[in-house]
Amino acid sequence: MQRLACIFWLGLKEIMSLRRDWVMMALLVWSFTLSPVMEATGVANSVNNASIAFADEDNSPLSRALAAGFFLPEFQPVVQIEPGTGAADMDAGRFIFVVAVPPGFEKDVRAGHAPEIQVLIDATAMEQAGIGANYIMNILSTEITRYAIGKEITAPPPVEIILRSAFNPNRDTVRFAGIVALIGQIMWLTTILTGAAMIREREHGTIEHLLAMPLSAFDIAVAKIWANAAVVLVAAALSLTFVMQGSLGISIAGSKALFLLGTALFLFTATALGVFLATIARSMAQFALLVMLIILPMLMLSGGETPVEGQPEWLQIATLILPSRHYMAASQAIVFKGAGLETVWPEFLWLTGLGILLLATSLLRFRKSVIHDS
Numbered sequence: 001m002q003r004l005a006c007i008f009w010l011g012l013k014e015i016m017s018l019r020r021d022w023v024m025m026a027l028l029v030w031s032f033t034l035s036p037v038m039e040a041t042g043v044a045n046s047v048n049n050a051s052i053a054f055a056d057e058d059n060s061p062l063s064r065a066l067a068a069g070f071f072l073p074e075f076q077p078v079v080q081i082e083p084g085t086g087a088a089d090m091d092a093g094r095f096i097f098v099v100a101v102p103p104g105f106e107k108d109v110r111a112g113h114a115p116e117i118q119v120l121i122d123a124t125a126m127e128q129a130g131i132g133a134n135y136i137m138n139i140l141s142t143e144i145t146r147y148a149i150g151k152e153i154t155a156p157p158p159v160e161i162i163l164r165s166a167f168n169p170n171r172d173t174v175r176f177a178g179i180v181a182l183i184g185q186i187m188w189l190t191t192i193l194t195g196a197a198m199i200r201e202r203e204h205g206t207i208e209h210l211l212a213m214p215l216s217a218f219d220i221a222v223a224k225i226w227a228n229a230a231v232v233l234v235a236a237a238l239s240l241t242f243v244m245q246g247s248l249g250i251s252i253a254g255s256k257a258l259f260l261l262g263t264a265l266f267l268f269t270a271t272a273l274g275v276f277l278a279t280i281a282r283s284m285a286q287f288a289l290l291v292m293l294i295i296l297p298m299l300m301l302s303g304g305e306t307p308v309e310g311q312p313e314w315l316q317i318a319t320l321i322l323p324s325r326h327y328m329a330a331s332q333a334i335v336f337k338g339a340g341l342e343t344v345w346p347e348f349l350w351l352t353g354l355g356i357l358l359l360a361t362s363l364l365r366f367r368k369s370v371i372h373d374s
Contacts, residue, residue: 003219010223014197015231024193028231031185032239040178040248047074047132052097055083060106062147066099066117069139086120096122097132099140109148167253167336175250179335180304180328182244186236187302187324190267191295193228194274199284221275221366225359228274229267236263253338259331265348266327269355272362273323279365302328326350 018024052075054067067078075097081089086098100118108115119136123129168175237260244250252259277294281287301311302324308316319325330347333339341348 007219007223011227014224014227028235031189032235033243036178036181039181040174047128047135049076050128050132051076051095053079053081053095055081055086055100057083057103058101058105062106063101066140066143069143090120090122096128174248178244178248178250182239183331184299190232190270191274194224194271195278195287197224198278199287218363221363225271229271232267233264252335254334259334262330265351266323269323269351269358272355272358275362276358276365298322298324304328323351323354
């Protein structure tokens with residue numbers, strides 16, 4: 001009981017030290033408020049408010065119907081421009097897309113010919129250009145087909161394909177990107193806070209003062225783990241409630257308590273990883289390089305940016321040792337699919353096992369690093 005009390009007060013001391021570190025506090029606030037909002041709303045995987053112009057040389061009911069097929073929020077109001085000026089307007093950055101309808105277009109459609117429509121795209125806006133090209137093709141094809149069917153030139157398609165988007169019927173990119181951004185901040189901050197606390201103790205020379213007390217390396221490491229994990233867990237819970245659900249209006253399909261339980265298990269693993277990296281690094285600069293070397297690939301391979309199933313088979317097997325993969329899989333299942341404990345318990349088991357392994361390794365390394373420093 002006395003040992004537990006020592007670990008508790010050491011952790012409380014860690015939280016008080018963090019409160020006086022204004023740089024870390026600013027990073028913590030930024031990472032769980034403005035940063036996920038900017039990631040969710042600033043980087044869109046769909047066309048949003050794209051500028052478009054029409055050079056209509058036909059000026060027919062069909063060409064005007066084509067221009068009327070583009071509307072908010074995907075596209076800005078269509079701007080009519082003079083034929084031949086589209087390239088210059090794109091060079092000046094006025095439009096991302098320019099659609100040129102040739103003269104006699106409706107007449108050719110009536111005659112059953114295959115007239116061409118020219119679409120100019122500013123490909124420097126890569127995300128909007130790539131996705132927007134498909135949007136424009138679909139809109140133009142739909143309008144022309146509707147016109148042709150109305151004139152009895154073509155027959156309706158023999159098969160009607162109905163698409164149903166599971167777990168995100170509106171294909172809301174903000175909902176998905178917001179949760180993935182929050183999970184990414186949890187991964188970054190947990191490792192950074194714990195490792196930075198260890199490095200700070202070493203650089204300030206307070207490790208020797210702690211070891212002069214009746215404390216073991218286990219007590220010091222576990223105190224830092226629970227303190228930093230508790231700070232990030234509280235920050236994540238507040239961000240989930242007030243930023244994700246309150247500000248962005250993101251709905252949580254599953255249990256928030258189960259999501260926070262999975263977060264706590266991941267925090268246990270990530271803080272142990274932070275301690276491990278701090279025992280390897282001899283300075284804050286080295287620790288920062290290690291974080292970039294290890295945490296960035298963990299985020300990229302976790303399945304948040306691209307599905308794990310889309311990775312090479314050998315890499316899919318290798319990612320089983322990454323805590324981020326299991327946390328991302330469990331979190332997405334809970335938040336988006338409403339999964340319960342009966343579904344995500346294997347991921348929780350993986351997180352627990354990896355956390356214990358990392359903690360044991362960290363303690364071994366911590367003892368060696370303390371002896372080396374002394």
